[in-house]
Amino acid sequence: MAQAAKLCRPGVIAAYPITPQTHIVENLSQFIADGELDAKSVNVESEHSAASCVLGSQAAGVRSFTCSSSQGLILMSEVLFCIAGMRLPVMLVCANRALSAPINIWNDQQDSIAVRDAGWIQLYAENNQEAVDLIIASHKIAEDPKVMLPAMVCVDGFILTHGMEVVDIPEQKDVDEFLPPYNPPYKLDPKNPMSFGLLGTPDVYLETRYAIQKTLGDVLKMIPTVGKEYQDKFGRDSLRLIEEYKTDDAETILIAMGSVCGTIKDVVDSQRKQGKKVGLLKIVSYRPFPKQAIKKALDSAKNIGVIDKDISLGSDGALYSEVKSVISSDKKISGFIAGLGGRDIKAKTVEEIINLSEKEENSCRFIDLNKNILWEEFKTI
């Protein structure tokens, strides 16, 4: 991932150490120290300042990169809204990790889901190859003068960040051809003074939100186009709204984001061998949310099971709620909360989710609960 970030030639990098993100910024620092990357690295004193620093550097006209996880992303959250509101195409890699308390360094997706409303493009990688591709490809969309919105590439902490996989790292020459130097339509420049971050009264604020919403709608159309361009150049279709895996005739379709999709594909393959019509719908672009593509992909499905590695406590999983809002009411849809705080989602877990999806509807079923450690009054549930 550091290699992918480096290929995009960021001029300013600011990040604060947090597990499991840290080695991305460590590697970038080493590239700079070794003269392999012409960039300035700012060792900020917090994630809040990391995000603020890249906000400033991007506004001054330089491509800027940051990365974080969990508490760090949440500490940044105030600035994340601001970066999008100021229409600055900052790039952020989020190594997805659970949120405190209790403190937990392992993977789930609660952190990025918690900032889903900030106005950022949010893409989820299934494996390290996709992480590399999405980092490079999303720059092109974010920096398009018609877009000018920040992008967050979400990679499951440890599972991907500390996983060893053989990946194809594109050639610098090819990336340079795909991604031209950052040339923003506006920047901080004494030759042409502009004010950034003005007070937006009730007379103008609503329109700023409408504009972001409208742009994210356009991004929905751009992702397949730029994805195709990326595929033509690098041979992989990693940048796409969704991936439909054996969904054409599937009666039961699971929906998920990130690395768990790899496990689900294995289960789908083995169940297909037994003649079960199951499939996977992988969401790559969570923001913007591809409602139409999802609806179309679920055409044949009778049973839908949505796996959330997050929960809107007091309600349901975030992905479940959003999928439910776009599908027709004749389909059975269930929501499953799994893998929180790094609990393994094994093939057996996925099989259980498939079985449950075919039974009665559930909106928010916790999978793999260890009832032995629950408080007494919850054990009956």
Next chain:
Amino acid sequence: MKKEHFQENCYVSGHTACAGCGQSMAVRIVMNTAGKDTIASNATGCLEVFSSKAPESAFGVPWIHSLFENSAAVASGVETALVHQGKKEGINVIAQAGDGGTADIGLQALSGMLERGHDVLFVCYDNEAYMNTGIQRSGSTPFSASTTTSPSGKHSTGNPRPKKPMVEICAAHHIPYSATSSIANPKDIEIKVKKALKIKGPKYLQIHVPCPLGWRSDPSQSIDVAKKAVETGLYPIVEYEYGKLTKSRKISSPKPVSEYLKLQGRFRHLLKDAKALAEVQQVADKNIEYYGLK
């Protein structure tokens, strides 16, 4: 604001600051001294609100505001971007904040900016409370001042704590320059901004700026009120270079603090309370001794 207004000025009238606003006067001096080749970052606060209501701006230089606590971090990013582009020579980067955005919520980002050695001048406009939100106590509120969150009353003589010594906190980072100034002496602000901008590295300048609304003082007397703060020893005008006190403005015959306090409603409760008044006098006496003002 029309373009021609900006031809000579980097900060122009037409904004919505209150009458007698010390901060607005100080900003004009800072910006015009720094000149056109300046990029300013700004914390949330009065200045940001009254100078930059969309679609207007009183600033004739590139200006950026994002949040309350991150003016120093945003300026760090701007400066780093300029260095990366090879454009830093000849462009000043100034980070601005009020006293809350400096001494309280912005302190961490400021300390980080100073420690990392960014070539940025941080200017704190010190009006000694959260004025934008309605005169709440900050870490920079002086001892015994009555604010809406440190009100005087039967059991209170106002703010129970002394001002946070920001100029020394910054100087303790052993930065090239850390100084105070006051709208009492506009020329002093100009000299210090010029001096600071000639130095490469992190600089801190804190300017005492009366807020007639929050201090409950006569808007036509802002400069005089600020003068009395200096003349009584309650607002020491000092300069630190690389951590050492190198200059302090002498006051040969300090005035009694009551001459400063009586001009402001925020200190009115002290005037009939000899003990409380004596305690404020002690603050001034200590300043005079500690900073060598005599």
